[in-house]
Amino acid sequence: MIGNRIKACRFPVDFSMIKEESYMAELSLLLEFYENMYKSRRFDERLWEAYTTGKPLGMTHLGIGEEAAGTGTMKVFRPADIVCPHHRSHAHQLMRGCDLKKLLSETLLKSTGVCQGKAGEAHFMDVSKNLYVLGGTLGPCFTVPVGFAYHFKHEGEGNIAVAYSGDGCTCEGPFYEGINMAAAFKLPLLMIIQNNFFAISEDFRKMTGLQSLSTRAAGFGIPGATVENGNDVEAVYNATKAAADYVRAGNGPMILEIKTWRQMGHAPNEAGTKYKDPDEQAMWMKRDPIGLLTTKLTERYGVTAKTLTEIQKKVEQELDEAWTYAEAAPYSQPEAAMEHIYAEC
Numbered sequence: 001m002i003g004n005r006i007k008a009c010r011f012p013v014d015f016s017m018i019k020e021e022s023y024m025a026e027l028s029l030l031l032e033f034y035e036n037m038y039k040s041r042r043f044d045e046r047l048w049e050a051y052t053t054g055k056p057l058g059m060t061h062l063g064i065g066e067e068a069a070g071t072g073t074m075k076v077f078r079p080a081d082i083v084c085p086h087h088r089s090h091a092h093q094l095m096r097g098c099d100l101k102k103l104l105s106e107t108l109l110k111s112t113g114v115c116q117g118k119a120g121e122a123h124f125m126d127v128s129k130n131l132y133v134l135g136g137t138l139g140p141c142f143t144v145p146v147g148f149a150y151h152f153k154h155e156g157e158g159n160i161a162v163a164y165s166g167d168g169c170t171c172e173g174p175f176y177e178g179i180n181m182a183a184a185f186k187l188p189l190l191m192i193i194q195n196n197f198f199a200i201s202e203d204f205r206k207m208t209g210l211q212s213l214s215t216r217a218a219g220f221g222i223p224g225a226t227v228e229n230g231n232d233v234e235a236v237y238n239a240t241k242a243a244a245d246y247v248r249a250g251n252g253p254m255i256l257e258i259k260t261w262r263q264m265g266h267a268p269n270e271a272g273t274k275y276k277d278p279d280e281q282a283m284w285m286k287r288d289p290i291g292l293l294t295t296k297l298t299e300r301y302g303v304t305a306k307t308l309t310e311i312q313k314k315v316e317q318e319l320d321e322a323w324t325y326a327e328a329a330p331y332s333q334p335e336a337a338m339e340h341i342y343a344e345c
């Protein structure tokens, strides 16, 4: 039962009644999750290797250890929903189907990137996928998905807006203004807090008086729920499905918190982690999301090591091709700076 692992506060669905299998389709879905999580892990590890060997990179934030959060949530949303991941979101972008070569090119600030290398990671926007990264001015950017949700409410076609935030960003004022407006107008907004415990070097339990950030929902008169082990992709998927169904049904917004763990430093150039409790780090390393899923696949479903190795080889080949493509591509030229500022009518 996922009820043991998900704490709900004023959530209208009784999680204790949802069996793990109720929303989970079948093995093929878990294998899809595995492929995406492995791809995201290797994407980030290669970026780390590039940084440590002095290759030129744009600003990047690695999601190593947080792959289940992006993968399990993103699978739930429809193509017409508008999703706004935060700055640590390669797993989210890959699961949404963003092109690997264009994603890597954008990270390397090349003209073959989805935004011609002018956005980089923080402002990555793939309009064809209805995906807009909110990674620039953290806080004010949360009012943007409220606008999308406002549009969807009036459009009336059952689409929802999804905003992601880290734990730290939930301490910014516009976060409250945005959610308050969404609550007041009963907008179809799902707010996902990807709580990796740290905002750069600050532990959220020192920044706030809270143990769980979804409890903030009570202050807006909306439901909130927390996935306590957000490294379990199955639990993440099930909870997100229930939450998205609730918002899509016209009940107004809700907050879903996914507790996970940033295994590395904040960013490659801020790689130190001395501020972390070593016992807590060790506990979460044992809960590595890919490790948990591998155990589940092999022990519960009898998936062989050979099958997983084949997936890994396929992913490595795709990544090799993407790196060759992106590294060979030119940077945007100065004259391109004046393009794509206004919509061309």
Ligand SMILES: Cc1ncc(C[n+]2csc(CCOP(=O)(O)OP(=O)(O)O)c2C)c(N)n1
Residues within 6 Å of the ligand: 061, 087, 088, 135, 136, 137, 138, 139, 165, 166, 167, 168, 169, 170, 196, 198, 199, 200, 262, 266
């Ligand atoms: C308004 C604003 N203040 C500060 C920053 C710099 N900054 C970038 S990421 C970050 C930490 C965010 O922490 P959290 O929300 O927990 O997300 P995480 O990085 O842990 O995924 C900060 C302070 C920013 N981008 N915008």
Ligand SMILES: [Mg+2]
Residues within 6 Å of the ligand: 166, 167, 168, 194, 195, 196, 197, 198, 199, 200
């Ligand atoms: Mg954080």
